[in-house]
Amino acid sequence: MESPAVTFTLAYLVFAVCFVFPPDEVRSAGLTVQSLLAAWLGSEDAAFVQYHLRRSTGTLLAHSLLPLVLFPAVTSALAYYWSRKGWNNHPLARTLAVHALPQSGWRAVASSINTEFRRIDKFATGAPGARVIVTDTWVIKVTTYCLHVAQQQDIHLTVTDSRQHELTPDSNMPVQFLTIRVASINPYVKAFDIRLNSTEYGELREKLRAPISNAANVVIHQSLSDLFLETFTSLVEINQTYSVPSTQELEPCIGCMQTIANIKLIKNCQEPNEGECQQCYCRPMWCLTCMGKWFASRQDQQHPETWLSSQVPCPTCRAKFCILDVCIIR
Template identity: 45%
Template sequence: MASEEVIYTIAYMLISVCLVVPPNEFRAAGLTIQNIFSDWLGSEDIDFVRYHIKRSTATILFHSFLPLGYLLGYAFCFSNSDLLQPWKLQLFWQISITVSILLPLISGILSYYWSQNDWKKHPIALRASYHGDSWQSVAAIIDVEFRRIDKFQTGPPGRRVIVTDSWILQTSTYLMDIARQDDVHLNTIESQNFNFTDESTVGVQYISLNVISVNPNISQFTIRMNATEYGDFKAKLRTQIINVRNIIIQETITERFAEAFRQQVVSNGVYRLPAGSQEPDSCIGCMQVPANIKLTKLCDDNNVGDCVSCNCRPMWCLTCMSKWFASRQSQDSPQNWMSSKSPCPTCRSKFCMLDVRLVAMTRY
């Protein structure tokens, strides 16, 4: 019996997590708060702010019933009638039952309180009211701008960043951040680079920015986005982004690939010029830095595969070679670039990323 109870507990926890943070499969099946309560929530496109006021309320109510659902399911699956007589149970179960009942009760009372006077006391309505005479007047402006097709949107469904002509909005599970563009300044605070993701082997860079409002009633909040979307985000803003930490933002797929290419080349080891050989000239691609790349077959034995050792002397720098390599790949399949091959830009000998080595100026 104990093992069955453990299995039930694990299964209920997994289902609960999927309901709180729905994966793509649950979203495709319509198992989300938005779909379950769609008739009551209305249309996000028509009534954006009110929609999220109702959505956050429904989410709090739904999540508050999960602990009680666990206990009721436990009593039903294992015919445990003692759960219906808590005074006979141990202290742990008495506390669990009390909390599981109090959570939906408190959530219900809170939701009813928020709904009075046309949701005037709801946290999202309060945040909107700080920008005007009433939350309804501010919501009307936001609703109109949200319906325009030129707005900027990014982020997963549970945490979207939306930039309209006048507003920066961020939705979350229980709240929504609202800031007027004319009242804020933005600071770039962090950059996270991932060499591999579940969608691409080229890697991805995420940028975090602080949104700070001069309105004392508006708390600062942090938004996060893919670096490839940074240009579109910046174009929609009416204010400047301050990058005091001088974070390098890789806005294009080529820039992200160049960083992954550099890391791979560094791990390939160095090539030492033979004694008496000529010093490398400037890179013939950019003419700005000395050539520092040598193509030597390292990926396999000399007689295996398509790659061959290039006999050209070093003529290209690392940056130009990465751009050349990227330019020879299918632009529709960047996830395959890391494992692809390219011809040498000088002699057309085929090579892969494992064959690219940095030139060490110390000779044999």
């Protein structure tokens, strides 16, 4: 027979472990440090750095209250010390100060991060204990107790490892996780590792200004649409090019509003009256990436082998075209 003390101890251990490493069920029931302290933490979107100053301190305190760790007095003193002078003593303030210009302090860095975190075009992924956030200037990894912060212009990234996980319930493809080492030329920034699903690799690369080298020669299983986009681009690059009349001004692509339109559809695949393709008379309105995404979106998702040989309608006038008809403007 088990004694009540053993049962209680076991139950308590389970509770403590779930509190420190919350599984999804516990998370969705709201039993995490983040949700219990929500009112004090404030909003991550409104002030990212201030939120994580409080979150890391609160997490350390809450975990130390569990007898598993047994240091509540020490951590309370530490938390009090950290919070003095507007959090000046917190390790995160020191992490940020490394990036500050001589005449400004860590708060200037914090406000840059806060502003960029609020933008919707940031890259964000990962489980709550190992989140990765990439903004225009910053690469940030959020862990349970701390934040790693590096500046995009200082870093080089290397794929160091990949792990294949077999079928997950919500997908029928094996999942590949990549480990990427982020190293900074700033001697005060320690290198750190980020992990992400290989299907997010294309999106990460788009957000980064530095290239990612592949030390481990890992074959990266990108998402189907990323792979298609690469193939589409390389095929279009060997097509005939088109030069616009010098009087014609090119406008930003109406798909992304980021790049200048650089695609003109010209029926080159066959003679004018032959085949299924038609001549499009639209002025250039799209960029290569958006045209590739449009082309992919009009395909039979179950039969990727037919994608390269099919015709799709021009997004504006609906005239049919194929890959051979996509001309880059030079």
